[in-house]
Amino acid sequence: MSMIDKQSRDERRRAQRAGVEALEASGALDDLYARIDVGEVQFDGRDGLIQQLIKAGLERGLQAELSEHLGYDKGDPDAAAFPNSRNGSSAKTVATSVGDVDLAIPRDRDGTFTPMLVPKGSRRVGGLDDMIVSLYAGGMTVRDIEHHLVSTVGTEISRETISKITDEVADEVLAWQQRPLDSFYPVIYLDAIMVKIRDGAHVRNKAAHIAVGVDMDGIKHVLGIWIQATEGARFWAGVCAQLANRGVKDVLIVCVDGLSGFPEAVEATWPESTVQTCVVHLIRAAMRFVSYKDRKAMAAALKPIYQAVDADAARAALDAFAASELGKANPHSIRVFEDAWTKFVPFLAFPPMLRRVIYTTNAIESLNYQLRKVTKNRGHFPSDDAAVKLLWLAICNIEDKRARDRAKERGRGRGEKRVAEGRLVEGQITTNWKQALAQLAIAYPDRINPYL
Incomplete structure (x- = not known):
């Protein structure tokens, strides 16, 4: 590990430790620690601590959005002076990257409140869409993704919904295929x-x-x-x-x-x-x-x-x-x-x-070798567009992964080992290009000189 990587890791650990120590000093974790000691708290899984924190955070945010929409806070004694008011809540289950979370979505009497944190019609939050697209780009089929989400995070999403999520990148693929060159x-x-x-x-x-x-x-x-x-x-x-x-x-x-x-x-x-x-x-x-x-x-x-x-x-x-x-x-x-x-x-x-x-x-x-690894798990594609979509996503996914690996090794000295792979294609520089370009300029002077 390079000195820069080690320093970055140490700084991250110090910041996390400082945050935990501040919470401990405030006494905010005393009750949680007591419940952990007696086995009352489950961190992950259905109704675990992480899901409860997400539920509490989202519902608190939704209440804050409604207060801003109405112009007064919940429990305000002057609430009757405002034309619109709170009107209870409706139940809604949303899929997250840690499983399904049941929310109480607040309502207003006039029906004019439009939440932004959990938009109307939205059934997924917390980057779940990005997770699905990433799994799809890695070569998993819609059926595989459905099973993976149920078995790992406990979230049930239909194959039709997963297909719709991956189809949302179709506009990006079309723009890429039609971009100026x-x-x-x-x-x-x-x-x-x-x-x-x-x-x-x-x-x-x-x-x-x-x-x-x-x-x-x-x-x-x-x-x-x-x-x-x-x-x-x-x-x-x-x-x-x-x-x-x-x-x-x-x-x-x-x-x-x-x-x-x-x-x-x-x-x-x-x-x-x-x-x-x-x-x-x-x-x-x-x-x-x-x-x-x-x-x-x-x-x-x-x-x-x-x-x-x-x-x-x-x-x-x-x-x-x-x-x-x-x-x-x-x-x-x-x-x-x-x-x-x-x-x-x-x-x-x-x-x-x-x-x-x-x-x-x-x-x-x-x-092509990397793309074959992605496509080999599939029986077939339903259409030409579906094949192009997956190939484009796979290229982006592979390039992004390699870029992340290179970023981790950035700053290493000459004597330190580097294992991150270079660019797959996009942005890679052709070997010995300067010498080849000089020979092209000699072979095709009239056609290449205007662009030099």
Whole structure:
């Protein structure tokens, strides 16, 4: 633990101790301690001390709100001079993060009192909504959340209510999906994860595509999430058109995982952009049917192809590999490169530092790995919007958790161990970006210089 963390912890403990000592000195805890000693007080659970304190605090606050509304305090001898007056109370049960609490909601005779502490129609207080959204973002289903709340805090909330709570973030997701973007991104990565979504009477596998853009400062941003409803160029034309409508005027390189129809869509939207197939995905596809004993030799044999100095050298290396015994035994590996050749060779025109940036979509695959952990517990999603909502919430949840972990370690010296993970994607800086940007400026001077 760093010195700053230790000081913060010690200060918090001193403040808490000082507060308890002040209460003890006032005698306010004497009766409570006596009841604890004889076992009359239960701290948590149904009707425990914590629930009683919440009930007392809320009801006291509601009475204060009513007094302000009426213009006089309860028991005021001049109450008859005021036009409106108290009119008893009504019972209401609200769900809190420590269980259900029964409240007496005060009323006025004219029926004009509108409480703010526990609004009319509200059945949840104390951050319970935030707890439900957090559980949902962590991958729990509505049924799981319902059971979790009953078994842990004793609060019964229907699945319909839980769904409504999570649906309240739909407007935020829509605003995020439609937010304005930068006019220029040097590199955009596109990759997908498969999710099961109900389509009418059937559950189908659909691809949820996630776009990550690298801005001029090398900072990564999640640009959007799209569920592929149609195949090929038609779908990607819609994605590119949406990005263009949100302000993206030009993209230098779009790195994709062998997506069909994308080159045509990019050409229609950004005619001068280069579509680059992820080399790592290409290698994986080439080794998919290679026997285990030959995998090491295959990996070594493919290196001269994707590490070639130019397209001609790569073609010669591929031909040499095809003529070898290992190549003849694995025709599928050769066919993978030949089928993707036109999307692969643009990579070979770039210098080494820039190749490292566009070599792979790993920048987005680490994100997809975390999202798969969230979605694996679900049988299927009821709609495309539900899938997008969960993926967006999961991204926010993961980034927030990592930010909290980093904040705890802030101030540690160089010699002290840090275990907090860096940013998942949003705000992460691309490795060796300055050198890559310099090489991009040489390769695309007319297009990149106006944004430098």
